[in-house]
Amino acid sequence: MNYRWLLISLSLLVFCLFCLSLVVGRDPLPIWQAANEVFTDHRSVLAIILTEIRLPRALIALFAGATLGLCGAAMQGLLRNPLASPDLIGSSSGAALCAVIVLYFGLQSISAQMLPLSAMLGALIATGLVFALAGRDASITTLILAGVAVNALATSAMSLLLNLAPSPYAMRELVLWTMGDITDRSMDDFWLMLPFTLIGWALMLGVGRQLNALTLGEETAASLGVRPSWIRWRIFIAIAFAVGATVATTGMIGFIGLVVPHLLRPLVNYEPARLLPAAALGGAAMLLTADIGVRLIPTESAIKVGVLTALVGAPFFLYLILRSRKEHV
Amino acid sequence: MSLLEAANISFKRNQQLLLQAINLELHAGELIGLIGPNGAGKSTLLKILAGLQTPLTGTIKFQDQALTKLNAKERSQQIAWLTQGGSIHWPLTVERLVALGRLPHLAAWQQAGITDQAAIDQAIQQTGIEHLRNRDATTLSGGERTRVLLARALAAEPTILLADEPIAALDPGYQLQTLELLRAFSQQQRACIVVLHELSLAARYCDRLYLLKSGCIVDTGSVAKVLSAENLKNVYHIECEIGCTNVPWIIPSRYIYN
Numbered sequence: 305m306n307y308r309w310l311l312i313s314l315s316l317l318v319f320c321l322f323c324l325s326l327v328v329g330r331d332p333l334p335i336w337q338a339a340n341e342v343f344t345d346h347r348s349v350l351a352i353i354l355t356e357i358r359l360p361r362a363l364i365a366l367f368a369g370a371t372l373g374l375c376g377a378a379m380q381g382l383l384r385n386p387l388a389s390p391d392l393i394g395s396s397s398g399a400a401l402c403a404v405i406v407l408y409f410g411l412q413s414i415s416a417q418m419l420p421l422s423a424m425l426g427a428l429i430a431t432g433l434v435f436a437l438a439g440r441d442a443s444i445t446t447l448i449l450a451g452v453a454v455n456a457l458a459t460s461a462m463s464l465l466l467n468l469a470p471s472p473y474a475m476r477e478l479v480l481w482t483m484g485d486i487t488d489r490s491m492d493d494f495w496l497m498l499p500f501t502l503i504g505w506a507l508m509l510g511v512g513r514q515l516n517a518l519t520l521g522e523e524t525a526a527s528l529g530v531r532p533s534w535i536r537w538r539i540f541i542a543i544a545f546a547v548g549a550t551v552a553t554t555g556m557i558g559f560i561g562l563v564v565p566h567l568l569r570p571l572v573n574y575e576p577a578r579l580l581p582a583a584a585l586g587g588a589a590m591l592l593t594a595d596i597g598v599r600l601i602p603t604e605s606a607i608k609v610g611v612l613t614a615l616v617g618a619p620f621f622l623y624l625i626l627r628s629r630k631e632h633v
Numbered sequence: 634m635s636l637l638e639a640a641n642i643s644f645k646r647n648q649q650l651l652l653q654a655i656n657l658e659l660h661a662g663e664l665i666g667l668i669g670p671n672g673a674g675k676s677t678l679l680k681i682l683a684g685l686q687t688p689l690t691g692t693i694k695f696q697d698q699a700l701t702k703l704n705a706k707e708r709s710q711q712i713a714w715l716t717q718g719g720s721i722h723w724p725l726t727v728e729r730l731v732a733l734g735r736l737p738h739l740a741a742w743q744q745a746g747i748t749d750q751a752a753i754d755q756a757i758q759q760t761g762i763e764h765l766r767n768r769d770a771t772t773l774s775g776g777e778r779t780r781v782l783l784a785r786a787l788a789a790e791p792t793i794l795l796a797d798e799p800i801a802a803l804d805p806g807y808q809l810q811t812l813e814l815l816r817a818f819s820q821q822q823r824a825c826i827v828v829l830h831e832l833s834l835a836a837r838y839c840d841r842l843y844l845l846k847s848g849c850i851v852d853t854g855s856v857a858k859v860l861s862a863e864n865l866k867n868v869y870h871i872e873c874e875i876g877c878t879n880v881p882w883i884i885p886s887r888y889i890y891n
Binding site for chain 1: 680683685705706708709710712713714716719720721722723724725726729730733734736737739741742782785789
């Protein structure tokens with residue numbers, strides 16, 4: 305497919321899903337009437353539902369999904385490895401751990417920025433740790449093992465905090481938070497997440513060509529004027545910003561960063577640079593879809609969106625492993 | 634004019650001295666051969682000359698200017714480096730892969746233009762890979778991949794090409810064709826250093842040779858001087874039939890066990 309048409313159709317899809325996300329809910333929202341009332345009567349119930357419940361939820365799904373898709377594509381390009389993604393190699397759980405620490409000790413009362421800042425720090429530490437553990441030219445196995453180890457470390461630390469939680473109510477809050485959820489978020493949450501997310505995206509601008517050059521290996525890329533260590537740090541920090549801010553807002557939403565680049569890669573002829581914008585749009589589309597999905601699935605208490613993406617994503621991961629095993633035989 | 638000049642280069646990895654006191658000079662219009670047994674340090678030397686590794690001691694000058702004065706982009710416009718073997722990580726098409734060679738000439742947001750496409754087309758045509766243009770580059774045979782990666786290096790239109798065993802995986806026909814191509818490349822203001830194990834071809838195509846053993850230059854100079862029976866015996870532990878009918882030939886006849 306033509307690359308431009310791919311981006312246009314993905315953008316249209318995201319736009320439609322975004323609008324749908326504003327409409328769909330336990331009670332369908334008459335969107336035109338609601339939009340009208342936003343401009344005429346701020347206090348009307350419909351206007352409040354639209355601007356204070358549906359809109360932040362759709363915006364957060366849009367930006368968080370795009371971040372996860374983009375970061376997955378960037379990391380896969382950097383590591384030249386289709387099985388890498390920020391949640392598999394520990395960035396997300398590192399971010400979640402630091403966010404849980406902040407929540408546990410109530411540090412967010414000091415400043416609202418504490419949560420995203422600590423999550424970013426956590427993402428950076430965890431990602432850096434995995435790379436330090438795995439070494440420079442890490443094989444896929446080493447990298448995933450290092451990721452598993454760091455994930456386990458972060459998860460056990462989180463479990464400890466849950467274990468020590470002062471009340472069942474506090475524990476329930478923390479557990480639900482870690483599941484990955486975008487209900488009951490306000491525009492304030494969105495505004496808090498936005499600048500850090502945008503900084504992360506901005507750092508990714510222009511790395512595409514360098515990722516293309518890395519197709520030939522780090523040394524040949526260096527002979528083409530790319531500085532591999534510089535590009536590595538730039539992507540690390542970009543991921544720390546964007547994923548950190550996202551996790552601080554939504555908790556851990558897994559597998560989007562793994563699945564989306566994978567599905568889109570053949571459509572961009574496997575070119576890492578072209579995959580970046582496509583994966584960002586695809587990630588947004590997928591998270592918006594999943595978030596609409598959890599509203600439509602009739603269950604006693606609402607399914608968390610992170611649970612749904614994991615339910616769909618984990619079997620897909622297994623399928624990838626099976627397929628890569630077949631290729632090696 | 635000397636295009637590239639390395640003086641007193643030494644290099645150490647894991648406490649082991651891999652190169653010692655290497656002096657090398659490359660003039661415009663030259664095709665120079667780097668020969669020597671496996672593990673002599675040929676590839677390491679080539680990487681240092683390409684600016685990919687920093688030597689322990691010594692200096693490298695590009696057109697009478699320290700190589701370290703050039704930034705990564707300027708350096709990559711002037712010097713192309715072709716690795717031994719070479720891996721391709723994503724199944725890009727051959728044409729897109731060759732196009733990666735244009736990266737040094739593109740500004741941050743600049744799209745590839747007519748001159749870039751012309752360079753890509755010429756490199757594809759020179760290396761005889763037109764029929765592979767739209768093939769998935771990861772499914773190529775070893776020889777085909779070698780030619781595609783050579784095309785990638787040529788597409789950069791460098792002043793200096795440093796090629797590490799570019800003909801190792803090729804059949805005799807493509808070996809000749811590739812060396813003819815490197816010969817033609819090394820005209821006017823350009824030059825090439827090539828690592829070779831095919832001594833007869835080195836004798837036929839190279840202007841000068843550097844013979845390496847255990848990180849030291851054992852001999853350098855004209856082909857006839859370097860490829861002497863004594864040198865080959867000393868470096869490779871072989872006895873050779875050396876002669877020249879229409880073309881020079883060197884046939885190893887016996888390995889000398891200590």
